[in-house]
Amino acid sequence: MIVGLTGGIGSGKTTVAKLFSEYKNVAVYIADIEAKKLMNSSIIMKSKIIKEFGEEAYKDNQLNREFIANIVFNDKEKLTILNSIVHPEVKKHFQKFVLKNTKRDYILYENAILFESNNTSFCDVIISVFVPLKVRIQRVISRDNTSESAVLQRMKNQWLEAKKLLQSNYIICNIKLEDTKNQVAKIHNILTKNKT
Template identity: 55%
Template sequence: MTKIIGLTGGIGSGKTTIANFFAEAGVPVYIADNEAKKIMQSKPVISEIKAVFGDFLFENEVLNRAKLAEIVFNNSEKLNQLNSIIHPAVKKDFEKWLQKNKNYEYIIYEAAILFESGRYKDCDIIITVTAPEEIRIERVINRDKTSREQVLSRMKMQWKDEERILKSNFVITNDNLKKAKEEVVKILKILNIKQNHS
């Protein structure tokens, strides 16, 4: 049975960087947010989003993600509605992907809202990635070309690090890449995952 390692962390903690370290070591990685973006372009999901949120979010059948984010990050009820459309579709997609990778002892499921969505219950091991709040805010402002206020309102929608850490098996502090990579190597050793040095 393939074991699922849930990898999570607040916005700007650098989860994807850590996921890439695991991928480099030969552990298959499923990045839920990236897959959700693809799924949001699929016809059945587009129809559901239109039914719940209206056509104005679409230009030539293309979803305006910024407009949608503005709605859901300021309204937890709308966020729940969106999640109830996206999560089942991502879950189905992940199960298909898991089948393809069933020969691996461990795989990584990387998701920002691993706890909030309840998906942590499907994981055998959980790793939380943390970083000091100011570093996280700066990373997101630079990455998403957004404002400090927007980053803080998105942070408010997520669990706090302290809550995540209580439910995690491992914690990686990601404010120094070299140290973070050493943490990943340590976890690989503890779990006895053979590293792929190709």
């Protein structure tokens, strides 16, 4: 069983994914982390990114994330191009991960743009992490040392919260850590058919 985990920027998806990873019978795949690794290690991806964004896209053989982010978060067309390079490779990588983890109770697939990238089709269950907009903005500002306008610009590239929530099987309200832990435990019990 593949469980998709998503949520808007600053909702705390990584925190929720970590809570799920504490269960030994769960395999967790964080698409963003794997995509970054692949962008640095895949020769195919590197050459496509350089061809599209120029030599500056890599600095000391590592992806120049700030340079790329400045381009794609201000240009929807460039974001689409980057996604068309990255997503197919991440998808292939994830398929290999699934094959390696078939004995687990379920695989948690954490992806910020699960709906936007049309990756819900291979998920059996979808969980959305929800946090009020003001809280999300504050979290991202302090986490990334950025401005409110920069955060709002990045949010423009994600679906509206309500649209995601309506298409999710479960919603985790991630404001207080203790409450979040309880919600994760409850969902895990349902998914593994344990009785609470």
